[in-house]
Amino acid sequence: MIASLLAIRKSRVLPFVAALVTLIAMADHAVGNRMSLGVLYVLPMMLGSVVLAPVQIVFLSILCSSLRSWFDLPSPYIEMLLRFIFALISYSACGLVVAALVRNRQVAVEHLQRIAREQALRREAEEQLKTLAESSPAAILTVGGDGTVVAANTAASEMFALPPGESLRGRAIAGYLPVLSDALQIGFESGGLKTTAQCQGRRDNGEIFLANTWFSSYKIEEGTRLAAIVVDSSEEMREHEEENLRQMMRGNLIAASAVSHEVRNLCSAISVVSLNLREKHGLPFDEEFQAFESLLRGLEKVAAIGLRSKDTLPGATPEDELQDLPLQPVLDDLRIVIESEWREIDGEIHWRLPAVTPRILADRHGLLQAFLNLAQNSHRAVRQSTKRELHISVDVDERRALVRFRDSGPGISSPERLFQPFQPGADGSGLGLYVSRSVIRGYGGELRYEPGTSGSCFAVELQIVPHDDIDDNEEHPSEC
Numbered sequence: 001m002i003a004s005l006l007a008i009r010k011s012r013v014l015p016f017v018a019a020l021v022t023l024i025a026m027a028d029h030a031v032g033n034r035m036s037l038g039v040l041y042v043l044p045m046m047l048g049s050v051v052l053a054p055v056q057i058v059f060l061s062i063l064c065s066s067l068r069s070w071f072d073l074p075s076p077y078i079e080m081l082l083r084f085i086f087a088l089i090s091y092s093a094c095g096l097v098v099a100a101l102v103r104n105r106q107v108a109v110e111h112l113q114r115i116a117r118e119q120a121l122r123r124e125a126e127e128q129l130k131t132l133a134e135s136s137p138a139a140i141l142t143v144g145g146d147g148t149v150v151a152a153n154t155a156a157s158e159m160f161a162l163p164p165g166e167s168l169r170g171r172a173i174a175g176y177l178p179v180l181s182d183a184l185q186i187g188f189e190s191g192g193l194k195t196t197a198q199c200q201g202r203r204d205n206g207e208i209f210l211a212n213t214w215f216s217s218y219k220i221e222e223g224t225r226l227a228a229i230v231v232d233s234s235e236e237m238r239e240h241e242e243e244n245l246r247q248m249m250r251g252n253l254i255a256a257s258a259v260s261h262e263v264r265n266l267c268s269a270i271s272v273v274s275l276n277l278r279e280k281h282g283l284p285f286d287e288e289f290q291a292f293e294s295l296l297r298g299l300e301k302v303a304a305i306g307l308r309s310k311d312t313l314p315g316a317t318p319e320d321e322l323q324d325l326p327l328q329p330v331l332d333d334l335r336i337v338i339e340s341e342w343r344e345i346d347g348e349i350h351w352r353l354p355a356v357t358p359r360i361l362a363d364r365h366g367l368l369q370a371f372l373n374l375a376q377n378s379h380r381a382v383r384q385s386t387k388r389e390l391h392i393s394v395d396v397d398e399r400r401a402l403v404r405f406r407d408s409g410p411g412i413s414s415p416e417r418l419f420q421p422f423q424p425g426a427d428g429s430g431l432g433l434y435v436s437r438s439v440i441r442g443y444g445g446e447l448r449y450e451p452g453t454s455g456s457c458f459a460v461e462l463q464i465v466p467h468d469d470i471d472d473n474e475e476h477p478s479e480c
Helices: 002-031 038-048 054-070 077-135 154-159 178-183 234-281 287-304 327-344 364-381 432-442 467-475
Strands: 139-143 149-152 194-202 208-220 223-232 323-326 348-352 359-362 389-396 400-407 446-449 456-463
Touching: 002 038, 002 054, 038 054, 038 077, 054 077, 139 154, 154 223, 178 194, 178 208, 178 223, 208 234, 323 327, 327 348, 327 359, 327 364, 327 389, 327 400, 359 364, 359 456, 364 389, 364 400, 364 432, 364 456, 432 446, 432 456
Parallel strands: 348 389
Antiparallel strands: 139 149, 139 223, 194 208, 208 223, 323 359, 389 400, 400 456, 446 456
C-alpha cells in the first residue's frame, strides 16, 4: 500500500519540483551578476527528497549545484569549483536528511500499525481463550506460589460445589486438591513441572471424588505459579469398576460351570464303580456303603447348584445386554493395549482390515478381553522364536465377521485339547481359551482353532448387524 502511495506522490510531486527548479534558475539568470539565488534550490531539494531515492537525490543536487554555478557571480575557477562542491554537499545533505526523516516516519507508522494489528490479534486470542475456558466442562484454574487460587473458570466452581455466585479465587487449593499444593513445594530448577496425576479431590460440601489432573508450573516476576486442568472421573471409574465386576462374575460363572462339568464326570465314574461294587460284593444293606452313596448323591447336587439350565451356554449374555457396536473401535483399543509389549520383544503386528468394518452384536468389554487373551497367548508363544509376528485380519461376508489371529510361534501340539478347562501344563488355570470361547458363544458367535503349516491361528466368528436394522435405526431414531 505504501509503495502505491509513493508512486502516486511521485507522479504529482516531481513535475512541481521540475517547475520550481526551472523558476529558480530563470530568476537567478534574471538577477544576473547583482546577487546569487542559489539558496533557493534548497526548496526543490527538500520537496523532491520526499519521493526520491538517495541516488536520485544526489543527481538532483548535482543539477541544482550546476545551475547555481552557471548563474553565479563571476569568480576565479578554484573559487567556483569550491562553491560547486560546497553546494553539492549542502544540497545532498539537506535532501538525504529529509529523506531519512520521511523514511523514519514511514517506519514508525508501519511499526505502529503492526503493533495495532498485534494488539487486535492478542485481544482476539485472549477473548477466544477466555470463551474457551469459561465454556469448558473441565475445571481450569491457576494457583499462586502461596497455594491460593489466582484464577478459575465457572466449571471449577461447579466441580467443587461452591455456593451459587461464589468463586474459587482467593481460596486455598490444599482443601480441594492437595496434590496441587504439594506440587508447588517441589523445586523447579529444571524449568518447571509438567505432569498428570489421578488423585482424590474434595468438594466444598465434603464430598470426595476422583480427579484426573493435568498441571504445569511456571515462573513470573511475582514468583511460581501453577496452571491445572481438572476433570471429574468418578462416573468413569464407577462404570469401569461395575463392568469389571460383571466380567468377573461372568468369568466366575464360566469357571464354576467348568468345575461342575468335571465334578459331574467324576461323580458319573464313581457311580459306575459304586454300582459294580454293589453287585459284586453284595453291599446294598451295608451302612457305610449306603453313607458313601448318600455322599455321592450330595456331591452331584452340589455340582448342579447355581448353574444355568442345560439349554443355555455358560457365560451367555442376555439379548438385551448385547450391544450394536462397530468392530473398528474394539480393534483400535486392542492395538493400543498390545503393540507396546510386542515392540518390547522386537515383534511385529500386521493388520489387514477392510476399508469399512461392520457393526456387530457383542459386549465391547468382553469382546476386547477375548481378543486380548488370544493376542497374549500369541505373545507368549513367539517369545522363543526367531521370527516374532502376529497377523490380525478381518474378513466379512453377508452374515458374519471373521477375525483371525495368526502368529509365527511353534504351533499347537494337541489341538483337540485346546478348549478343555484345567489343562495340565497351562501357564495359568487352563481356563483362558475355555472362557474366551464361552464369552464369544454368548454373543452368538464362535471361537475355533484353524490348523496350518506353521504357527497357530484362531478365528473369532461374530454376528453382523443386518443392514435393515441399521437403516431402521437411522430412519426412526429412539427418543430420549
